[in-house]
Amino acid sequence: MPNKSSNAGHIPIRTCVVCRSRMAQGRLLSFISQDGGICFDPKRILPTRKHYVCPVESCVSALPKWQKRRLKVRGKK
Numbered sequence: 001m002p003n004k005s006s007n008a009g010h011i012p013i014r015t016c017v018v019c020r021s022r023m024a025q026g027r028l029l030s031f032i033s034q035d036g037g038i039c040f041d042p043k044r045i046l047p048t049r050k051h052y053v054c055p056v057e058s059c060v061s062a063l064p065k066w067q068k069r070r071l072k073v074r075g076k077k
């Protein structure tokens with residue numbers, strides 16, 4: 001990532017998909033949602049759209065439920 005010093009102080013805010021709390025991007029865990037599974041992307045190199053979750057067990061452990069609900073909604077057309 002290029003180091004934009006002019007942009008220093010700007011912190012991107014992301015929303016946790018589980019509890020909907022907003023946090024600095026760097027504090028959240030990024031992951032991508034694939035068919036039937038969740039794949040964490042610690043290197044942030046995958047070009048896919050990412051989702052974010054709080055680094056706390058209650059949110060991480062709720063991810064499978066979130067994934068299920070998401071697929072269900074998507075499948076309904």
Ligand SMILES: [Zn+2]
Nearest residue numbers: 016019054059
């Ligand atoms: Zn959360």
